[in-house]
Amino acid sequence: MDVMTHSSSFLLPSIPTDNGPSPSYALIVLNQRLPRFTPLLWTKAQLRICADGGANRVFDELPQLFPHEDVLDIRNRYKPDVIKGDMDSVRQEVIDFYTNLGTKIIDESYDQDSTDLCKCVAYIRDSTPNLEKSNLCILVAGALGGRFDHEIGNINVLCRFSTMRIVLLTDDCLILLLPSTHRHEILIQSSVEGPHCGLIPIGMPSERTTTTGLKWNLSDTGMRFGGLISTSNIVIEERITVQSDSDLLWTISIKTP
Ligand SMILES: Nc1ncnc2c1ncn2[C@@H]1O[C@H](COP(=O)(O)OP(=O)(O)OP(=O)(O)O)[C@@H](O)[C@H]1O
Ligand SMILES: Cc1ncc(C[n+]2csc(CCO)c2C)c(N)n1
Structure with missing residues (x-):
């Protein structure tokens, strides 16, 4: 039986010194208060996706993590690659802002049977070449400490995509x-x-x-x-x-x- 190794080195501010091959990261931001280390995860990730109302959090709360910097500068610097979900929570001004920056908007409002997190993980699965999948780790910011049905739904995503590496995170x-x-x-x-x-x-x-x-x-x-x-x-x-x-x-x- 093969050994699978796990490490939270994505939480370290610097590049880890352990020698193993470092995974590539994708970040999914949920509609919950942003964990304080979100900017660190954002920088380490190669793909950044907001699940529906998660885009409001990036728009509203990321600038608050940089109180001495210009709000617009921060919004331009932290541009999601994709916003995906059933789009019942993300505000129109937020969609308009990121559309102008080139963010891809994927409206799956026709699907009311799977959660926005599920839709985002499926997007990453379907857009990642097989060769890169085994080295990919999906970090999910804001997955716990809120509504219990959402928390359980988020844990269910770990089981639903059990062959992918997914880490649910809060502060x-x-x-x-x-x-x-x-x-x-x-x-x-x-x-x-x-x-x-x-x-x-x-x-x-x-x-x-x-x-x-x-x-x-x-x-x-x-x-x-x-x-x-x-x-x-x-x-x-x-x-x-x-x-x-x-x-x-x-x-x-x-x-x-
Ligand atoms: N309170 C919460 N606790 C944990 N996760 C959450 C919470 N709120 C939202 N999420 C996560 O963020 C994702 C996007 O949230 P959003 O509020 O846009 O979803 P939603 O489908 O509109 O939810 P609902 O209609 O059930 O309120 C959800 O799919 C869920 O994974
Ligand atoms: C048995 C059952 N329970 C709840 C829902 C509702 N639901 C589940 S995921 C989702 C989308 C949330 O963005 C919604 C509305 C359903 N379809 N089927």
């Missing part, structure tokens, strides 16, 4: 999926994340999960909703390993500066 924590098809190695960036973490079975119980590097490790242990799930765990090593017979969510706290 406080991140969540990603550890598919059961791989063994996992998580390299902890202790300057920006941890120590609180969790491992949660999603969709079905896990009969057997084994971990190293945690304060409360699992050793061929079962986890299920209604029984044991691993919340309020603590990372104690810089390298965590996880192997499970079921897909798990990995979550870790993000440090406040």
